[in-house]
Amino acid sequence: MAAYHVVMVHFPIALWLVAGLAIFIRGVSAGAIGQSFDKALPTLLVGGLIFGAVAWGLGLSVWPWETLSATPMGRNHMLLASWSWAYFALLTWLRLRHGAAIWQGLNRLLMVGLAGIGVVFVGITGTLGGHLVGNYTEVGQVLRLLGWEIYTTFYVPDLALWVIVAVSVVLLALGVLGRGGPRKAG
């Protein structure tokens, strides 16, 4: 399945990177070009999610779980791939749920920032996948300089796990509280 995974991952990567570009252009331009990119955005994002899910599933079948979960690079690739998918699902949900409202006021800058983080996630995921099949890039060196040796598994200590859980609860509460506020269709 490795070959199929390698073929398939190009689709979500391409779609998500173009989606990131579309969000950037729409974020800085409300003109005709920006509007055109915004119209294409749902297709790019939904397509990325579908192809991403297929690629993720194929990736799981490249090696048995025993192998994948024992290999630092395999672990890292899977972690970033999962986060990338979840993250673009977030962006997709925002775009589908709020429509043009995500471009109002400072929202558009927020979207540009979020898209930037998503592109970084996808970029690292792809880089790690390249390393796994023997295609090395200097991105790994950049990550080293930033503090992550990519040949070690990315994990956080228990304290950080508890912080993430606590922040997630707070975010959940914010979401529940936010649903009660005044809303207006986009």
Add this chain to the structure above:
Amino acid sequence: MQSPKSLLALALFGGTLVFAWVTHGTGVVIDDADRNIAIPSDLTVPLQVQAAYNNTTMFFRYRWPAERPGIFHDVLRYQDGEWIREGRAVPGSQPDGLHEDRVAMMLDDGSVPEFGRYGGYIAIGDGLAGLTDEAPEEVTKYLPQTRNSLGQWDDMAGDDTIAAQRAAGYFLDLWHWRGGRSNPINVADDQVIAAARGGDVGRSSYGTNWDGDLNQPQMMFAAGHDTLQWDAILAGAVTQDDTYALTPVTAVPFDPEAGWQNGDVVPRRVLRTPEGSRADIGVVGEGRWEDGYWDVTLSRALDTGAPEDDKILRDQGAYQVAFAIHRNATGGRWHYVSLPATLGLGRPGDIVATQFQGRTPTWGEDWTDVTLFYPGQVTWPMLNSAEHAGAESIAEGVPVAFRHSPEQLANYGIEREFQPQIRRQWLFTLLAGVALIATFGFALSSTLSNREGA
């Protein structure tokens, strides 16, 4: 204006990402003596190698950094009428700075094909002493085919099979220089790795300086040599220019009435002239530590006449070698190792031995640089198991250097020492990250300002 709640959500999300980045990789990799785990601060060490040969003799020169010279292995310290053994092996660095420095070289002529591709990894079977899951008895390095099944340290092949393997050259020649147990008498230990790691036929260069019946040393320094002091040893004040080893020249039988004082020390090893095939390797000049570096030159006959103990070397021959050093008062598996390299005698190789005329080579500054790395606990059975993504590549004969660098292998080796702990922490991190993203999306979607012109 942006909704304050969405800004708060963004700040929490971003802050948590930063916190995760800053703290990642911590909290798990911690030394644990009970599990035989001690991670060195430096994961790689440079080694420089030169090689040369004349019509009869092979020479290797090694140079590597060491903060201080490890010239003592273990010692006996006098305290209140008793002799106390100091310098027992521990995981990692011995706290008193005891345990000798060493350089070792495995050598093969192609009779062990996997060695040229995977180096010393092939000799790390399950159950080796020093591993977290070490066998109940001391198991040393062994070659895979000396066992009936991979990973079963106690499932030995038959004696006839092992003898036939040895005659066919299925063994690794091991040159083993020791800063305390061989260097003071200008020899190195000639050893072999086959069904186990052991000495060649003959006698080693050291024995134990202890009389179990009398509970006292067997030998002490002869008159005219200063008695070693424990405080001086701890301070690193005893150098190679002092008398620090019991040799045939410096040792005399122990005298319990010699006026021993608390803090007096005698080495727990007494050196002797090695014999037989085990005595084949000599030290040229003297292995010296100076300005933070060891500089050691070893020599051995090209043809020792012991083809079942040594790899016979020939002009225009091609061989495989791998190196290891011990420093910082370490023993056992707490060494630094190299990937395998090729050695050519007058022909191309990673290391090219140059032919010369005369008794000893004139070394220039043309070194071969080798990166040594801490190997952690990576066993040959594991590398050939489903836990290693490259097991299939090994089966296909792909060399380790094709996919892995020394730096990479050092990190992988450490990860193996904490395999279940890291796997658990990674899985929780993955799931926590997904939860964070999901709740962030929910919060953002619920609080995003929809007001026109906001």
